Amino acid sequence: MGLKILHANQFTTEELTDFYNQTRVDYLVPMPMSVAVMAEYIHDFDISLENSPIIIDEKTEDFLGLGMLGVRGDRTWITRLGVTPASRRRGAGAAIMTSLFEASKKLKAKKTILEVIKNNTPAQSLFEKNGFKKTRELLVLRRAPIRPPLSPEGEITWLYRKDALDAIRSSPHHLTWVNDIASMENASMFQGFRIQLKDGTRGWLVYRHKKRTLTHFEFNTERGSPVKMARNILLFLHLQYPRMDAYTENFYADDPHIPAFFDLGYFEAFRRIEMIKEYS
Structure with missing residues (x-):
């Protein structure tokens, strides 16, 4: 399957919300977003849409996955990363990570931060393979x-x-x-x-x-x-x-x-x- 990388600034907030929700239909902790919440999230957390990849199938142009990159000074933050259920284990997740790393290096980031749901073993393994180290556990109450x-x-x-x-x-x-x-x-x-x-x-x-x-x-x-x-x-x-x-x-x-x-x-x-x- 050929993959094509676009960027989130090429899409409307409505489209980004739909993309994100497609990746969360079977998620360990469901976290659907409305269009208003997505717009607030992008604004409040300094999401750089031009550095946030959208992965589509090169042949069919079907949406496969996305990741968003927050940017603050010499720090970047990976968030809203997800792949549609039917597209997993087909290289989309790796393509998203590579794009986010390349953007972080281009921005001269000294470190990249992310959070992953505890017990989401596949995601943790992907991040560890890409050089991330666990720091602390965070509670959601x-x-x-x-x-x-x-x-x-x-x-x-x-x-x-x-x-x-x-x-x-x-x-x-x-x-x-x-x-x-x-x-x-x-x-x-x-x-x-x-x-x-x-x-x-x-x-x-x-x-x-x-x-x-x-x-x-x-x-x-x-x-x-x-x-x-x-x-x-x-x-x-x-x-x-x-x-x-x-x-x-x-x-x-x-x-x-x-x-x-x-x-x-x-x-x-x-x-x-x-x-x-x-x-x-």
Whole structure:
């Protein structure tokens, strides 16, 4: 089968959404996208469409697979990579990876980052063969819209755009691509708040506020117990938005705030593995 490589800037957002959804019909964790969500994703995560390959059958021109490349300075990020079920093990995945690597080298990237669903062994093997090394496990957590039975302790101060960005810039933690400062600067709706408890525990939460969902949480405990800080700040959050779902992704599995999520009714939806390829 002959393969032809086109680029995502040759297609409409509607076409890209359809292509992506074709690759996810039997995926380990189904993640379909709407056209609006795809457009937001491209904008917020700095996807370079001219460097994102679309693979088609050279003879029939049928769509086979795609990959998207986020670009920020000397880093690139591989995302939305997928091949249609009927086209797997026919070279499309390798062609996508080769195209993404070539683009990263042309852009003089020092490293390329990606995340893969844990237990997606074929994908992990493909990435490892291409020089990626596992770094950490990342948790994706969800919570149904249930009003908390308790009230939070402590004094709350709201953080609006400027102050929320300042808080994220001050974070001592390594942030993944979807949660870091560039993603938040690109986002249209986000805010947060600080909390100060009587025992001196203090910290902050920044989150994105979408139409029906709270997403992309970033925490930092500046003093005291991370679990106590996170539990009370999450209580306050869900009292403000009792009818909204919560979906937070890419928390490191060893993040000290995690127990507070489970105390508040969150559950683990799935895990990702962060992998990095460095260029010499």
